[in-house]
Amino acid sequence: MKVAVLGGTGSIGIGLSLRLAISGYNVIVGSRSKDKAKEKAEEYKKILRSEGHEVKIDYAENEKAAEICDVAILAIPCEYIYSTAERLKEALNGKIVVSPAVPMRREGKTFFYNPPPEGSAAEKIASILKDSKVISAFHTIPAKKFADLNSEFVWDVPVCGDDSNAKTVIINVVNSIKGLRALDAGPLSSSRLVESLTPLLINVALRNDMHDLGVRFV
Ligand SMILES: NC(=O)c1ccc[n+]([C@@H]2O[C@H](COP(=O)([O-])OP(=O)(O)OC[C@H]3O[C@@H](n4cnc5c(N)ncnc54)[C@H](OP(=O)(O)O)[C@@H]3O)[C@@H](O)[C@H]2O)c1
Structure with a gap:
């Protein structure tokens, strides 16, 4: 299966690609x-x-990558993810599109969840990509630790989406990564609950001298 990591050159894109x-x-x-x-x-x-x-990694401009993939992960900052989705709409028709996006704002030392009027970043992306199967995942993965292949972790990854086949595909993708366990977290509208976990993790880390926090459901 061909997985395009759009913005795969950035922080979360490194660990996902590797x-x-x-x-x-x-x-x-x-x-x-x-x-x-x-x-x-x-x-x-x-x-x-x-x-x-010894593995193969291909590369392409985002548009070409979107055209040739089966699954596209939008590893792009929230400020630009919606305009990128608009631009790649045709290329992403019929594809499974994964949103890891966490819209946040900062007030002093505190981060807050800052969703768009649609309810969550994932729902806004789905409102743009009407002919794609939008799934949300990977929101609570800390990029730096994830990029380090020598790091060890045990993290859960809540996965949200409305298309059950597409959700199963992404649950399998997540579970293929050592140390990650995918959990079905409900429909795409539940993305607002999952996206909001990330500012909480950052606030806790900042105040308690902790690093690279993820989530586990035990
Ligand atoms: N960082 C984390 O720990 C983390 C964890 C979980 C989820 N996320 C989510 O993952 C997404 C990516 O986060 P990130 O930290 O990896 O971002 P990032 O490193 O700041 O940027 C990722 C890539 O986005 C592309 N980009 C930058 N400006 C753009 C623009 N104007 N239009 C289109 N593409 C642009 C760049 O790729 P090119 O220059 O190569 O095009 C860049 O390498 C975000 O939505 C974030 O909320 C991040």
């Missing part, structure tokens, strides 16, 4: 710039080779 390639998915690193995508894909292959993984 770890999904290890899982055996045909990963395409997407970027606004083909040169940047190529450079990052080479860098990721080097990291993987140094860890003993």
Whole structure:
């Protein structure tokens, strides 16, 4: 299965690209710039080779990556994710599209959930990508630790979506990554509950000298 990580050159994109390639998915690193995508894909292959993984990683401009993939993960900051979804709408028709987006605002040292009027980032994306199957996941994964292939973690990943087949595909994608356990967290409208966990994790980390917090349901 071809998984495009659009904005796969950024913080959360690194861990997703590396770890999904290890899982055996045909990963395409997407970027606004083909040169940047190529450079990052080479860098990721080097990291993987140094860890003993001889795997293929492809690269493409976001639009091309969206066209050729089966699943697209929108690893793009919230400020730009909606306009990117608009731009890639045609290319993403019929595809499974994953939103890890967490809209937040900051007041001094405190982060707050800052959803759009649609209720959550995922629902706003679904309102744009009417012909795609939008699923939300990966919101509570701390990017830095996730990118480090030598780090160990046990995190749960709540997955939300309205298309049960697409949700099952993404649950399998999540479960393919060592240390992650996917949990069905309900319809896409439940994304607002999951997205709001991330500012809480950041606020707790900041005040208690903790790092790289994730969630576990026990
Ligand atoms: N960081 C985390 O720990 C974390 C954890 C969970 C979820 N998330 C969510 O994951 C998403 C990505 O977060 P991130 O921290 O990985 O972001 P990021 O590193 O700041 O940016 C990711 C990529 O977005 C692309 N980008 C930047 N400006 C853009 C624009 N104007 N239009 C289109 N693409 C643009 C860039 O790729 P190119 O320059 O190559 O195009 C960049 O490498 C966000 O929605 C965030 O809420 C992040």
